[in-house]
Amino acid sequence: MEKILKEQPNIKDWGIDADPENDPTYPMKPNRTDEEQNGYTWERPALQKPTVEILKSTERPNLTAVFGTTLPPKGLSGMIRRNAYKKSEGQFSHWLPLLIADRVDVIEGIIDDLSKGKIPNIYAEIGFKAMWKYNRKAAIARIAAHVAVASAIGLVLFRGRIFNDEKLIKKALKNI
Amino acid sequence: MLAMNYRGPGRVRAEEKPMPEILHPEDCIVKVLRSCICGSDLHLYNGNVPDTRVGTTFGHEFVGEVVELGSEVHKLKLGDKVLVPFNIACGKCSFCRQGLYGNCHESNPEATAVGGIFGYSHTAGGYDGGQAEYVRVPYANFGPTIIPEGMDLDDAVLLTDVVPTGYQAAEMGGIQPGDTVVIFGAGPIGIMAAKCSWLFGAGRVIVIDQNEFRLEFVKNYAKCESYNFKSIEDPVQFIKQTTDWLGADVCIDAVGAEAAGSAMQTITGRKTLLQAGSATALFWAINSVKKGGIVSIVGVYGPTGNLVPIGNVLNKGITIRANQASVKRLLPKLIDHVQKGTIKPKELITHRMPLRNVSDAYRIFSDKLDNCIKPILIPPTAKE
Numbered sequence: 254m255e256k257i258l259k260e261q262p263n264i265k266d267w268g269i270d271a272d273p274e275n276d277p278t279y280p281m282k283p284n285r286t287d288e289e290q291n292g293y294t295w296e297r298p299a300l301q302k303p304t305v306e307i308l309k310s311t312e313r314p315n316l317t318a319v320f321g322t323t324l325p326p327k328g329l330s331g332m333i334r335r336n337a338y339k340k341s342e343g344q345f346s347h348w349l350p351l352l353i354a355d356r357v358d359v360i361e362g363i364i365d366d367l368s369k370g371k372i373p374n375i376y377a378e379i380g381f382k383a384m385w386k387y388n389r390k391a392a393i394a395r396i397a398a399h400v401a402v403a404s405a406i407g408l409v410l411f412r413g414r415i416f417n418d419e420k421l422i423k424k425a426l427k428n429i
Numbered sequence: 430m431l432a433m434n435y436r437g438p439g440r441v442r443a444e445e446k447p448m449p450e451i452l453h454p455e456d457c458i459v460k461v462l463r464s465c466i467c468g469s470d471l472h473l474y475n476g477n478v479p480d481t482r483v484g485t486t487f488g489h490e491f492v493g494e495v496v497e498l499g500s501e502v503h504k505l506k507l508g509d510k511v512l513v514p515f516n517i518a519c520g521k522c523s524f525c526r527q528g529l530y531g532n533c534h535e536s537n538p539e540a541t542a543v544g545g546i547f548g549y550s551h552t553a554g555g556y557d558g559g560q561a562e563y564v565r566v567p568y569a570n571f572g573p574t575i576i577p578e579g580m581d582l583d584d585a586v587l588l589t590d591v592v593p594t595g596y597q598a599a600e601m602g603g604i605q606p607g608d609t610v611v612i613f614g615a616g617p618i619g620i621m622a623a624k625c626s627w628l629f630g631a632g633r634v635i636v637i638d639q640n641e642f643r644l645e646f647v648k649n650y651a652k653c654e655s656y657n658f659k660s661i662e663d664p665v666q667f668i669k670q671t672t673d674w675l676g677a678d679v680c681i682d683a684v685g686a687e688a689a690g691s692a693m694q695t696i697t698g699r700k701t702l703l704q705a706g707s708a709t710a711l712f713w714a715i716n717s718v719k720k721g722g723i724v725s726i727v728g729v730y731g732p733t734g735n736l737v738p739i740g741n742v743l744n745k746g747i748t749i750r751a752n753q754a755s756v757k758r759l760l761p762k763l764i765d766h767v768q769k770g771t772i773k774p775k776e777l778i779t780h781r782m783p784l785r786n787v788s789d790a791y792r793i794f795s796d797k798l799d800n801c802i803k804p805i806l807i808p809p810t811a812k813e
Contacts, residue, residue, distance in 0.1 A: 321555030359437035380792025
């Protein structure tokens with residue numbers, strides 16, 4: 254300690270929380286009681302009433318005393334989630350389907366928007382304005398990528414129609 | 430009310446949502462005065478956390494005013510200004526009673542590994558968060574803490590996560606006087622961990638990142654050394670070299686799943702989600718720490734699995750310590766540090782934006798544009 258004090262850096266409040274007992278580490282449980290060794294015995298808080306479907310980990314016997322009620326599972330993503338929650342948290346077959354459900358949910362979200370007459374402003378949602386202002390190169394690259402993807406999709410969708418429709422081809426040739 | 434609304438990876442918007450309601454006798458409703466975007470929100474934003482449902486409102490760092498109380502809330506009154514720890518903790522289960530408030534067993538039915546967290550997916554309880562005008566706060570007798578008279582709201586909002594997490598990162602490092610501490614990540618948590626490492630008596634504090642403006646900031650704010658891993662090429666080799674070829678006494682991973690620096694980790698962890706985020710910082714921490722040293726993890730990863738050199742953990746005899754910060758346990762000490770000026774959290778805030786511009790705020794923070802370190806969102810109902 255004496256050696257260390259000689260080397261004390263010129264930093265305000267240096268060492269004010271030093272704890273020589275913290276070796277190798279500060280106790281994880283500052284009030285260690287080991288009471289969990291008695292099992293699930295504590296006096297539980299009042300229990301929130303489930304008003305919507307709440308999915309529960311298989312690694313516990315009940316719902317917790319409180320929980321979030323936003324966004325109960327629904328649609329195809331909900332079906333995937335319900336199945337995922339049949340597996341324990343220790344299995345990839347629990348987590349990976351949840352990630353897949355999240356991606357399905359994104360498509361369902363767009364369909365939901367459209368069904369309500371709302372066309373999602375994807376460019377606003379990705380913060381394109383900020384990107385354009387502070388990183389124009391990335392913004393242009395993003396636009397180029399979107400144009401390329403849109404062109405590719407357009408080509409796949411309309412290729413058959415354009416090249417198989419003789420009338421269209423003849424009309425196009427006439428216009429050349 | 431206006432609230433942030435997640436629509437899919439990289440897509441968020443502000444829109445009207447129903448007002449939150451009291452659903453439990455110990456709930457209260459808080460009118461949000463300030464909320465932050467946290468680095469760990471970016472894991473949600475980028476779609477890395479399973480069961481992040483479209484429509485979720487993020488935000489686990491917020492302060493506000495109590496506007497409605499459940500019938501069994503006795504420790505708060507209407508109009509109280511409160512800072513709300515990001516952990517939702519009952520204070521009664523055996524984990525809470527031992528100070529493990531991040532591990533409450535009565536707040537998250539969807540997963541047992543972690544307690545409930547505001548606005549952090551259904552893997553953390555399915556609660557809406559505070560990037561909104563109003564938010565439901567469970568266990569109001571326990572979690573919310575009245576903001577001391579005279580404390581700036583900007584300081585208070587950083588006491589809900591950034592300061593306790595940075596402090597606990599240093600605390601879990603078991604720093605002994607004179608120790609060399611290396612922190613991976615110069616985001617708000619890494620900056621705070623660097624600052625707090627001195628409080629435990631570190632002899633040398635080194636921060637590694639790739640963003641020059643953040644490295645410059647941490648060097649000035651925490652009076653530490655800072656290095657860009659892009660210019661030193663191999664951070665592990667560099668740290669060995671600079672510690673007399675032995676390694677650091679303590680390494681802190683303050684990055685988590687979004688780490689850059691390894692193409693393999695980026696592709697498998699961030700682009701294809703074959704692992705629970707890119708574990709580059711943790712990989713470096715394990716390899717940079719000396720034999721018998723301590724690795725402290727506060728960077729957030731998903732629940733699946735990660736590629737880390739666990740064989741080196743064994744062979745080097747490393748102690749690994751990790752947890753979500755136990756905010757409520759640390760608050761008394763940290764409020765005191767803030768009031769005495771030992772820690773000045775609000776200096777980290779670089780951007781103040783209206784909640785309505787949440788899409789741009791996420792983009793700026795996510796892409797580290799405009800020298801952003803910490804953005805703060807102001808709901809329309811909150812007066813500046």
